[in-house]
Amino acid sequence: MRPVTRTRIRAFALLSIASISGCAVPGHYLNAVPPALDDDTAVQDVAARADVMRITAAAIASQEQARLSAASKIAQGIAAGPMASPPRYQYRLGTHDVLRITVWNHPELTNPGGLSDSQTGQEVNEDGTFFYPFAGKIPARGRTVSEVRDTLVRALSRNVADPQVDVAVMSFRSQHVYAMGQLAKPGMAPITEVPMRVSDLVAQSGGLTDSADLRATTLVRNGTTRKIDLYALYYDGDLSQNVLVQAGDILTVPENRYNKVFVLGEVTRPQSLQLPRGRMSLAEALSDSGGVNPFTSNPAHLYVIRAGATGRPQIWYLDASSPDALVLADRFDLQARDIVYVDPAGVARFGRVVNNILPSATLLRATLQQ
Numbered sequence: 388m389r390p391v392t393r394t395r396i397r398a399f400a401l402l403s404i405a406s407i408s409g410c411a412v413p414g415h416y417l418n419a420v421p422p423a424l425d426d427d428t429a430v431q432d433v434a435a436r437a438d439v440m441r442i443t444a445a446a447i448a449s450q451e452q453a454r455l456s457a458a459s460k461i462a463q464g465i466a467a468g469p470m471a472s473p474p475r476y477q478y479r480l481g482t483h484d485v486l487r488i489t490v491w492n493h494p495e496l497t498n499p500g501g502l503s504d505s506q507t508g509q510e511v512n513e514d515g516t517f518f519y520p521f522a523g524k525i526p527a528r529g530r531t532v533s534e535v536r537d538t539l540v541r542a543l544s545r546n547v548a549d550p551q552v553d554v555a556v557m558s559f560r561s562q563h564v565y566a567m568g569q570l571a572k573p574g575m576a577p578i579t580e581v582p583m584r585v586s587d588l589v590a591q592s593g594g595l596t597d598s599a600d601l602r603a604t605t606l607v608r609n610g611t612t613r614k615i616d617l618y619a620l621y622y623d624g625d626l627s628q629n630v631l632v633q634a635g636d637i638l639t640v641p642e643n644r645y646n647k648v649f650v651l652g653e654v655t656r657p658q659s660l661q662l663p664r665g666r667m668s669l670a671e672a673l674s675d676s677g678g679v680n681p682f683t684s685n686p687a688h689l690y691v692i693r694a695g696a697t698g699r700p701q702i703w704y705l706d707a708s709s710p711d712a713l714v715l716a717d718r719f720d721l722q723a724r725d726i727v728y729v730d731p732a733g734v735a736r737f738g739r740v741v742n743n744i745l746p747s748a749t750l751l752r753a754t755l756q757q
Contacts, residue, residue: 436699436700437699437700437701437702438695438699438700438701438702439701439702439704440701440702440703440704441703441704441705441706442669442691442703442704442705442715442716442719443715444711444715444718446703447715447718447719450719450720454720473631476582476631477531478531478532478556478578478579478580479529479530479531480511480527480528480529480530480531480532480535480556480561481511481528481529481560481561481562481634482511482512482513482515482528482561483510483511483560483561484510484511484527484556484558484559484560484561485508485509485510485511485556485557485558485560486508486509486510486511486517486527486532486535486554486555486556486557487508487509487554487555487556487557488509488519488539488552488553488554489552489553489554490543490547490550490551490552491551491552491553492551493547493550496519496520496521496543496547508557508558511527511528511561515527515528515529516528519539519542519543521542521543521545521546521547522539522542522543523542525538525539525542526538532554532555532556532580533554535554536552536553536554539552539554540552556579556580559577559578559579559580560577561578561634562577562578562634562635563575563576563577563578563634563635564576564578564583564588564632564633564634564635564636564637564638565636565637565638566588566589566591566592566638566640567637567638567639567640568599568604568639568640568641568642569595569596569598569599569600569640569641569642569643570589570592570593570594570595570596570599570640571592571593571594571595571596572592572593573592574592576588576591576592578632578633578634582631583631583632584629584630584631584632585606585615585617585620585628585629585630585632585638586620586621586629587632588632588638589617589638589640595617595640595664597664598642598643598644599617599640599641599642599643599664600640600641600642600643600646601616601617601618601621601640601664602616602617602618603641603643604616604617604638604639604640604641605638605639605641606630606632606636606637606638606639607636607637607639608633608635608636608637609635613630615628615630615638616628617640618664618666643661643662643664644661645723646661646662646723646724647659647660647661647662647723647724648660648662648667648672648721648722648723648724648725648726648727649724649725649726649727650672650673650675650676650727650729651726651727651728651729652684652727652728652729652730652731653679653680653683653684653685653729653730653731653732654673654676654677654678654679654680654684654729655676655677655678655679655680656676656677657676658676660672660675660676662721662723666720666721667720667721668716668717668718668719668720668721669691669705669716669717669719669720669721669727670713670716670717670719671717672721672727673716673727673729679707679729680729683731683732684729684730684731684732685729685730685731685732686706686707686708686712686729687706687707687708687709687730688704688706688729688730689704689705689706689707689727689728689729689730690702690703690704690705690726690727690728690729690730691703691705691719691721691725691726691727691728692725692726692728693722693724693725693726694724703719705719
């Protein structure tokens with residue numbers, strides 16, 4: 388990347404930045420800073436306190452590679468950890484599940500006393516068993532339906548010749564998963580004999596609301612919390628995020644109202660913008676803010692200020708007057724809490740003004756993260 392030498396940023400941006408609320412999200416780190424000018428100690432100070440780099444095609448490619456690498460690590464962690472799906476799904480019975488048992492050609496066993504369908508079910512008791520006529524207590528908790536059927540056949544064989552038995556679950560009551568947060572119908576859903584994945588749970592909960600944060604969804608299992616990237620699942624087709632849920636899992640979809648970017652300086656409408664469900668590019672943020680002011684702005688000096696992976700500030704620079712600037716701006720993804728700043732024409736030197744901005748931005752992040 389080519390280093391940034393001299394640029395300008397308007398001093399009153401401090402007042403605008405100080406009014407912003409929120410916390411910073413670490414961004415991609417690139418080790419590229421501008422060289423110090425011969426007699427400009429302010430630029431030297433910025434180089435020591437922040438990473439300054441140009442927005443170029445190579446930088447954007449590196450960012451995208453870092454994003455894919457991070458998603459791959461999440462997927463590997465899911466596949467190898469406690470969230471890994473079993474090779475074969477089998478529903479195992481639990482306390483309070485209700486079974487429907489049919490013994491063919493023996494209605495006196497299938498429906499003793501001529502009871503209604505709702506009364507003929509066999510509920511698994513607290514001790515994990517249920518009672519069946521001429522078979523006694525049958526263990527059920529922790530077993531599959533097939534295992535219960537085999538046990539029941541052996542028990543009935545002592546009194547019934549070649550019993551033909553069918554066992555099915557009438558009511559699933561023992562195991563549930565929980566869906567919380569930004570869903571149309573948050574609540575709990577029963578685990579059944581049909582495998583349920585994250586996408587199934589979201590669908591059963593009425594789908595996502597408009598304020599859902601797809602990238603920060605979490606799944607808690609046995610005290611372990613894993614991030615689930617619903618954006619990667621729904622928009623990138625990353626099926627590794629579609630985890631098989633298990634009894635007791637808690638899926639939480641947070642609200643995205645804190646995921647904002649701030650567009651300041653010489654734009655038509657300086658404002659904060661909420662990141663949508665997907666991604667917002669630098670070009671979109673500028674467009675939603677009415678574009679740069681053609682009379683007072685210096686489009687050659689456009690900045691994105693964010694916290695780096697280690698908390699060290701990053702200052703991304705784009706010469707928006709260049710022919711390829713719009714293409715680059717449309718490919719450069721913003722992150723939550725980014726500050727987009729458009730420089731006014733001919734006001735202050737880059738080094739001195741950025742040295743004033745950095746303490747305010749750093750203090751702001753530290754205060755809001757407490």
